[in-house]
Amino acid sequence: MRDPNTTSPFTARRRALVAVLCAALSLGACSKDGPGGGHGSGDRGADDHEVLELRYQGFAGAVSVAELAEDLGYLAPIKLSYVGNTISGPQDIQTVVTGDTDVGHAFNGAVIKLIAAGAPLRAVVGSYGVDAKRWSGFYVTEDSPIKGARDLLGKKVAMNTLGAHHELMLKEYLSRQGLTSAEIAQVTLVVLPPVSAELALRQKQVDVAVLGDVLRDKALERGGIRALFSDHDLFGEFTAGSYVLTTRFLRENPNTARKFVEAAARAVEWARSAPRDEVVARLRSIIERRQRNEDASVVTYWTSMGVAGRGGLLSAKEYQIWIDWLVKDGELKAGQIKAEDLFTNELNPFAATQVR
Template structure:
């Protein structure tokens, strides 16, 4: 069992994030990296992936939707905030994170823009806040003084917890009595069953496996709380977008097409194509978790972004005092300029290069 991070680290985490994003903003201004070099722009985008997963950008590449733009994998990321910081400093050309992290980074004068939503919450893709079947926790007020295990502090899971408590009438002083704890997702269900935590936040394969094992029940889910919504965006630096508009347009539109393809294609076929992509890239990964894939959860057609998807986090962070109130404008944080998706573009993906067609 990994050592749990106590609630005393909540503010420390956010402070460190703020300091690191200040550095990120300075790095972005230097224009280091592929996006800053070469007359006519780059056709290669450096990025970080996730072990055993196929992110929308990789799916777009596998479907042939990125045309002459190539992806260059430089390693796997450890978190969304780290991923977008790498993009902001020029270590990569795009990165993705929960929109609250994007707002946080932008509030520190980092010259980044969200260009497309790439993940979200829907009836098939969501995070649940689970307790043991015999737990005395049944209401929001029952969470006071209780330990809630989640993957990262100051991000999506903590925001959902705060919103849940707020919507059930708890004061800010009361809300702070609930105790978020950071621990590796793979340990969450075990920690819950061993009663080291009172509530565990579970999503994806870890949620499905825990439910299959039984003995737990949901207190609430983020889908029940807010309905379907896009929760995270890919960001690029303003400098990159200025110097590589054609590449950015090809990339964003290709990702939009891939999102819509995954939405309209039978799930089994999507999983087959993802499995093929994982096997071909040769990173010594286990493709089995892909069988638990349900959806990217992107709410808007083609991943287009609107004010409301960022305003939620501006309000949340402002209320907590983590960003200056009324100084961050949602409309300034994103652009749909490079998203040229049209409905018909989602049809007829490029054929598989393997001997066996995907979905056969």
């Protein structure tokens, strides 16, 4: 197992594969089989789990559903193997396709685009979402002249990555307010790490910054900012992101895949039902023990995983929203992909309780 304190071990060859993948995605083409079938598929344990180690990327200062599941003991005997951090969901699931990691998660819109481009992925369980407690807002300074959508023409909006949750939320807001595609294109998107967005906003380097969860609450405590809108304002409660595995991994490692989904599902429900103080204490402990030079204090602002479906169950409507948007935006053709082909709930133990 790799030393968790080391930086990402991606080789030059793997980096080249990611570059090739990104180029393929821009052309709407990608191998149907591709890499990413998992590693060590011959390492069968006594309990018939085909793979006993799952490589993944982390997010600085945050604890994912998978990390929580492992800490709760739900994933045993399978262990997670940390290979480095990312700030981008699309990049996280690209590394699953290239075989640099075994499991990753991203905004459902990004999952759709990657699969539509030919990536052999399936979403298997919800990873995060939006609810009344967990949401992201688009903020301006108190003295900003920006009051509505049309005021954003020619302005700069900071977000963590392009082609994902925040970009589509911004476009949805602008579209609902009557802006045309040509007008929406006049809004400049600036990629910044989430931890840098607030400072960039206050220093007038950008006009709007996306702030969510802990970063939002800490910024609001300091004052001097106000919200234009939030993703919760637009869509209410919904599962926004999913964990993905390659179809090859699902085929070759069915027991390991089922164990991962079961563990994640149980972790979602534990976080939903446990007292908040208990959840916060465990999240803080996870961050402190993994020793990645992070600030564990931010988890004191934790409120919810935001996952809507019980045990992270996925629903077609949560994908159809983004399919419709991508068709409207010209990134997909009508009928190019069906929501039901993007995900599976077959491995989730809570599927039997789902209302049909």
